[in-house]
Amino acid sequence: MKITTTFNERVLAERILAIDTVRGLVMVIMALDHVRDLLHLPAQTQDPTDLNTTTAPIFLTRWITHLCAPTFVFLSGTSAYLSLQKRRQQGGSTAQTRQFLLRRGLVLIGLELTLINFAFWTDIQFRTMLIQVIYAIGGGLVLLSLLARLPVRWVGTLGILIVFTHDLLLLVPPVASPVGQVIWALLFRLQLFPSPSFTLLVAYPLVPWLGIMLVGYASGMLFGRPLIDRRRWLCIGGLVSLALFVGLRFINQYGDVAHWSAQRTGLFTVLSFLNVSKYPPSLLYTLLMLGLMALLLAWTDGVDNGLTRVLRVYGTVPMVYYLIHWYLIKLIMIGLVYAQGYSLVIGTLSFGRPPGFGVSLPVVYLIWLGVVASLYPLCRWYGRYKIAHPEQVWLRYI
Template sequence: MTELQTKENNSRISSIDAARGLVMIVMALDHVRDFMHVASLTQDPTNLQTTTAALFLTRWVTHLCAPTFVFLSGVSAYLFYNSSPGSSRKKFLFSRGLWLMFIDLTVINFALWFDVQLHTVIMEVVFAIGFGLMVISLLLKLPVRAIGLAGILIIFGHNLLQGVSFKNNPVLDFIFAVFFRQSLFTPKPGFAFITAYPLLPWLGVILTGFSFGQIFKLPELVRKKRFLQIAASVFCLFILIRGLNFYGDPLPWSVQKNALFTFLSFINVTKYPPSLLFILLMLSVLFIVLWLAEGKNNPLVKVLRVYGKVPLFYFVLHLYLIHLLTLLMVFVEGHTFTNLKFGLLRNGRPEGTGVDLGTVYLIWIAVVLFLFPICKWYGKYKQKHRGNRILQYL
């Protein structure tokens, strides 16, 4: 989650902020569900053998969030650097990336677990973005097309490594997991490290986003047309590869108990780590969103931009708010402080607690509405103090 200045004629590019704002709103739904849904501690919402269509789609629609954040971080890095190329901006990209990695392992992890001893540490999407920005800062002397080609090769090729394992060499296995595979490691009793967002696949996404930054320098009508063309091409490629059903995702689709669940199987692509098909499908949706938002200044776009202008601020704030609401839910259900369970893989919520899916949606809407005036205030404050070096990192 990064917000670098993206300028066009001295104003921000509205489609970027609107797309980012949309997925930030959707992201809150996923986190409310994950923290508060009655079945979230015991049920995988994408397991077609146990889930419902409503629960599956509630989870599936939020798949759009991480690819959008990572891809647009690459776009923003391109626009930021190329608006005034120089060593100072190169250094800022590197330091910004390092800062995001630190924030992820500390502030964001505490928001997830409320555990001051951090018995559980998880590499989240912000860590992957930070790493990507650092890599971009080291590649700026290369042609933009070369950087983009490297990103595309990673996206299309990393699934070849999905079955590789080094279980007999713990150090090598850990390093491999950090870059290629979601894994849980317990190097000592009472501590776990989770590589939820392996770095290499997401690096492919951010490098590709960096190269696509060139499109945003085209005239508005031209890039709007390009968005639609790219969306159609990427989606058709997804349909072709998914239909062949032999590469691009470790989970093949199959005929299910009815047509709806067969369709859900077809779109049930792997996020951890993001498979080729996951990335193709989600980026095709992203380009549709950009196409719809490009050149628009209607009330909906204005609302979305309020959130999209302050992504890191919103990301951190909404996690703390949802976690606090989770504890409030637990107390309302009759539990006390002594019932809270913190520590290894625990965020305080006892088993058997939670609300139904309908209530999850109501809480989600309340969270988004509550954060709107706060994000609006912070966006104006940040704009007013644009020269503040500290605010550039927040």
């Protein structure tokens, strides 16, 4: 079947606004997690999802942000698919788009290792390195630039296979050699590599997140359908994903290393049921978050109102927002550190936070809203600048 028989040319000629809307929503939510990490008083010593020590507000503040990373990764795959199809419809070479995916992936990895990690630790010597979501997206785009040669259904099948089976890799014994351990962690497993002079934390191993990206790539086919059809299929996909989550979670045997259990209250039992593992993204985590994401896409597709227009401002410039919001939050943290009479700690896994520093959860929410609001004018200007200057190729990378 030809692509032209399944893809609506008018759809490809336009931006899919629901993608920008949902991406903008999760970018706004993402900032909440980063403000909490850097500023909330218990963030240094308390796991917000540890049901033995957390509270429901702290748990939910962290849990809602689980939606962000899989949405970013999934929609990166979807956007790659739409770019390739648009190139085909215009009679261009898809090889150029694949080369762009390769270059953009390498740029993202470079940003992760430099500007982003400097924002984390404020250490010019780079004695601490955190490998996280931008590495996962960048590495995924590099691999997708190769896999995009294959039929779309093959790519989607590979993605589903990874999503449903990578939890089995947790059964593989640790690799013996130090170099092998680093490679294995970069590909498959969360692992910390501490040393007196340099610490590496691999938080987002590539392959589990690649599975999500490949599913997003194959799901791009939905966006060539008429609006009513794609909304229906997004709803069906979201509900099926959530139903699979509920069924597998209830069985409590496969799909997440953290099993749920009855807790001291009914509310905390529900929280236990929802407390899925992100590092690496378990099958149940992926089913739950992508199910919610699909419903959000269905509900916002074709919707144009004040809220969706605001969210799209953030969603059309994700990389600039991501970079600047980290530096802005870090500057706020530094100012509050000295305002509270502390000194900045450099070169540790504490984001520079000294022991005892922090603010309450309500203050975290106020600062989060201030950060998001303050970035709106810049994101709006940059988005318009990109549209007005298509000849500046470097803008496509940031």
